Amino acid sequence: MTLPNLGVALTGFRAWSKLTVKATAAFRVELIVSLLDWVVPLAFMALWNTAAASSGIMSPGQTTTYYLVQLVTSNLSLSGSLIFGLGPLVYSGELSVLLLMPLPPIIPLATESIVNRLIRSAPLVVAVPLMAWFMKAGSSADWRSVLLASVLGLLGWSAATLAAAVYALSTFWFGKWGGIMGLFIGLQWVLAGLIAPSPFLPDWLAWSMRLSPLWAAQGGLAELLSGVVAFQWWMFPVVLGWIAVLLAAWRWAWTRALRRFEAVGM
Amino acid sequence: MKTWWFLRASWRLDAKAAAAFRWDSIIGVGVSLVWLGFAIAPVLAAGRFLGEGDGWTEARLLFLQAVWYWMDAIMWVVCVPNAEAFRQEIRQGRLDAKFLWPANSLAVVMLGRVGVADLHKFFIALGLGAWAVAAGAFPGSVWSVAGFIVCLLAASVIFWALGVFTVYKAMTLFKFDGSVALTAAHNLARVPVGMYGPVLRLLLSSVFPVILITTVPSTVFFGWSSWQLPLASATVAVAAVIVLKSAWRRETRLYVGLQN
Numbered sequence: 435m436t437l438p439n440l441g442v443a444l445t446g447f448r449a450w451s452k453l454t455v456k457a458t459a460a461f462r463v464e465l466i467v468s469l470l471d472w473v474v475p476l477a478f479m480a481l482w483n484t485a486a487a488s489s490g491i492m493s494p495g496q497t498t499t500y501y502l503v504q505l506v507t508s509n510l511s512l513s514g515s516l517i518f519g520l521g522p523l524v525y526s527g528e529l530s531v532l533l534l535m536p537l538p539p540i541i542p543l544a545t546e547s548i549v550n551r552l553i554r555s556a557p558l559v560v561a562v563p564l565m566a567w568f569m570k571a572g573s574s575a576d577w578r579s580v581l582l583a584s585v586l587g588l589l590g591w592s593a594a595t596l597a598a599a600v601y602a603l604s605t606f607w608f609g610k611w612g613g614i615m616g617l618f619i620g621l622q623w624v625l626a627g628l629i630a631p632s633p634f635l636p637d638w639l640a641w642s643m644r645l646s647p648l649w650a651a652q653g654g655l656a657e658l659l660s661g662v663v664a665f666q667w668w669m670f671p672v673v674l675g676w677i678a679v680l681l682a683a684w685r686w687a688w689t690r691a692l693r694r695f696e697a698v699g700m
Numbered sequence: 701m702k703t704w705w706f707l708r709a710s711w712r713l714d715a716k717a718a719a720a721f722r723w724d725s726i727i728g729v730g731v732s733l734v735w736l737g738f739a740i741a742p743v744l745a746a747g748r749f750l751g752e753g754d755g756w757t758e759a760r761l762l763f764l765q766a767v768w769y770w771m772d773a774i775m776w777v778v779c780v781p782n783a784e785a786f787r788q789e790i791r792q793g794r795l796d797a798k799f800l801w802p803a804n805s806l807a808v809v810m811l812g813r814v815g816v817a818d819l820h821k822f823f824i825a826l827g828l829g830a831w832a833v834a835a836g837a838f839p840g841s842v843w844s845v846a847g848f849i850v851c852l853l854a855a856s857v858i859f860w861a862l863g864v865f866t867v868y869k870a871m872t873l874f875k876f877d878g879s880v881a882l883t884a885a886h887n888l889a890r891v892p893v894g895m896y897g898p899v900l901r902l903l904l905s906s907v908f909p910v911i912l913i914t915t916v917p918s919t920v921f922f923g924w925s926s927w928q929l930p931l932a933s934a935t936v937a938v939a940a941v942i943v944l945k946s947a948w949r950r951e952t953r954l955y956v957g958l959q960n
Contacts (some may be wrong), residue, residue, distance in 0.1 A: 471889050472884075473884045473887045474887050474902070476889045476896075477887055477888055478742055478890075478891075480891050480895040481742055481743070481746050481891045482742075482746060482899070482902075483751065483895070483897060484746075484754075484756075484895050485746040485749040485750050486749070488749060488750070488751055491749075491751040519888070566926075568895060568897075568899075613727065613728055613731035613732075613735075614727065614731060616731070616735075617731065617734060617735075620734065620735055622739065623738050624738060629738070629741050629742040629745070630741070630742055630746065634745055634746070634749065635745055650790045685954040
């Protein structure tokens with residue numbers, strides 16, 4: 435399948451957004467409970483605040499900033515929704531209906547995830563500044579770094595979403611093994627810097643993270659904003675290169691995945 | 701006695717079903733080991749910088765991870781399969797039949813299923829614990845080990861009770877799903893509660909006693925805590941079951957069966 439017409443994709447995005455907002459609003463209690471999704475970065479923040487105090491690599495204030503950025507970006511990540519969302523569509527046969535629409539089925543799925551993520555992350559707008567103040571978050575980044583980091587983070591988010599979308603296609607081959615599908619999330623924990631900021635890790639692992647498509651959206655953005663690393667010229671080409679590669683990979687894999695789809699008979 | 705008979709029959713059925721899908725179990729062991737790597741990676745990385753600090757060395761943190769992984773096993777072997785079966789039975793109307801069985805409904809509904817494919821997680825947890833001890837996370841004394849076993853069993857019961865609390869309301873509120881609360885408690889228990897800031901530390905030690913899940917069993921094992929802690933853990937576990945039984949009874953009275 436080729437890339438969709440931009441106008442059609444935007445119309446689809448708008449319509450699906452409205453539908454998702456209405457559906458989410460109908461389950462307000464679920465929305466409140468889902469706030470507990472926050473806790474993984476908080477647990478690792480506690481561990482690294484303790485470790486950073488005696489490391490001399492980052493100050494506890496910087497690790498706090500790092501993990502608060504991780505808190506926001508990991509909540510905005512679409513990986514889980516795409517990887518675990520496509521399988522049920524395939525195996526329930528709902529994908530057949532979506533295939534009749536004039537846009538790739540990943541667009542309704544991604545739209546639903548984006549809207550859900552934005553709604554669920556809304557309380558962070560209040561919580562993160564409060565936590566930053568209360569936990570004495572610190573940063574040595576200047577305004578130029580903040581601006582460049584924001585652009586890099588946005589591009590990184592696109593690369594990470596594309597990587598998850600490409601991986602999600604493997605559901606057509608072994609989607610019934612949820613454990614294998616979930617490995618992407620584990621890999622993301624490492625490569626996106628959720629388990630540790632890259633300066634604390636051995637060089638080979640730190641560079642594997644930095645050169646992966648998953649780092650810029652979370653760990654890279656967090657390191658730049660906390661001032662642990664300064665902006666470097668190679669960061670943009672790496673992310674842009676991954677976006678190009680992953681777009682090509684998506685187009686190549688989608689047609690092959692679709693050939694394996696037997697509607698409700700899978 | 702009848703409850704035990706029903707549970708045994710149900711577990712046998714699950715074991716036979718799992719035996720038919722051996723390949724899934726083999727893949728499951730591989731996936732669990734990879735995930736274990738992701739879970740202990742932060743501790744191994746942070747351990748190089750922790751020193752002796754508050755006593756939480758790399759080896760002791762590894763031991764805490766072993767306790768955490770034991771709770772992961774409880775979650776996937778007991779909590780998740782029973783919660784999924786419970787929701788499905790409500791939707792399909794099969795829960796009504798279980799209430800007619802001459803046995804304790806809470807036990808047969810919430811302990812009747814076993815995630816056989818994830819049973820290996822218990823052995824991985826024991827292996828990780830042994831590794832941590834070999835690396836230097838030694839027990840305080842024989843009494844510390846005994847106290848630890850009491851705390852671990854109590855923590856397992858508390859965790860299971862929390863799992864039931866996050867799902868039992870689905871009997872009357874069809875769409876209710878609080879499983880994220882169980883996952884949150886589980887994730888917060890990844891690190892010793894003492895490492896959190898003052899507010900979270902207070903919350904996790906009192907209002908939401910996450911401290912009992914991994915921190916207390918580990919500190920008792922190292923001999924850092926007094927003998928009252930195992931007793932307190934066991935008391936909380938018994939209290940949790942009593943409250944759960946009462947809540948379950950009230951909910952079953954409101955359950956309207958197939959009309960859901």
